[in-house]
Amino acid sequence: MTFKGMPGLTSPDTGLHSIAEDLAQRFHGVFASETVERYVFESYTALARTAKVSAHLPALTAKFTADRLTALAQSKGLYPHDVPEVLFVCVQNAGRSQMAAALLDHHAAGRVHVRSAGSSPTEVIHPRAVDVMVELGIDLSQEFPKPLTDDVVRAADVVVTMGCGDACPIYPGKRYEDWELDDPADASLEEARRIRDEIDARVRQLLSEVLPQG
């Protein structure tokens, strides 16, 4: 039996086990190897449910799992939490939340750590969102839509939701904001630019509020 889209592998298992071994080494002393293995396999299945391009799935799984384990370690106080953590959540994690995350990351220049996720992630980033971000010199082409997970919510100091209703768990001790924004998915280039600029203004405002005064 061969796995569609993964020539040379009889099943994704081979690649996933090797990812799990690498990550178990990287998180040695932080998480048991069984926890890491579970995270790898469940992250793979969660991405596979929506992703069309299965050829990239192992690489995306490695990236997504590493980030989830880092978030989990932060939320448990096992990893340093030096800068504010901001999480953007929209429905598809393909437009608004990706743009907001990239813009905040850009302006914060290391003073804030940023993540994004979607309540119902799509296969790829909206091309329109990629286009209008390229105009600012920001490259979204390496990003990918990710499902919202508990670990990244727990690691966040600030959660910004955008049109995803009650999809995000509300935990105490965090700042929650809901931003009403148009969806760039079906927008014209002009509209997408306007949405981008509105997100940019809100992101700059948020940055000024979450950074320590001084």
Place this chain on the structure above:
Amino acid sequence: MTFKGMPGLTSPDTGLHSIAEDLAQRFHGVFASETVERYVFESYTALARTAKVSAHLPALTAKFTADRLTALAQSKGLYPHDVPEVLFVCVQNAGRSQMAAALLDHHAAGRVHVRSAGSSPTEVIHPRAVDVMVELGIDLSQEFPKPLTDDVVRAADVVVTMGCGDACPIYPGKRYEDWELDDPADASLEEARRIRDEIDARVRQLLSEVLPQG
């Protein structure tokens, strides 16, 4: 801060921790309590992303998590695996896969264990599916759409996909089938009955094939 839809709780955390404690006891000696806790929280977030009725979420989370942990224990050989395990996967886990699971469970009468899941689960079971199953005396009203997870795939001996493309990981040593069926979501009552009867015929055939001969 109060959690919408969960009066009396300041956050879902309180209820989830108590579910995690119960399940940690139930799976004592099988899984570490940290593994159980992670499963509870991630199951909650995965269900919350799509479910609208957050009042029922803690109860559904407890049920979904217990079943996932059971599947994981089975796949690792920590729990007995006495009868064939069959998993039905469609897109929404709201119609076809729910009907197939209920019909197989009905006909198998304990000789097969059945699960179902969706690549992109919806909020509730389709009323049309509930209606045509009630006609056979089978009650779907206590079921709920669940996202496809790695654990239930691993526990399965047979995986039947229905219109969900490549969403389901292909692991060696399992029997995979893909059934082409119309979607009962927008079907008339007549059409829904026809889909139900077609599923029923296929389910009976499958049952005859997976049961030990003798």
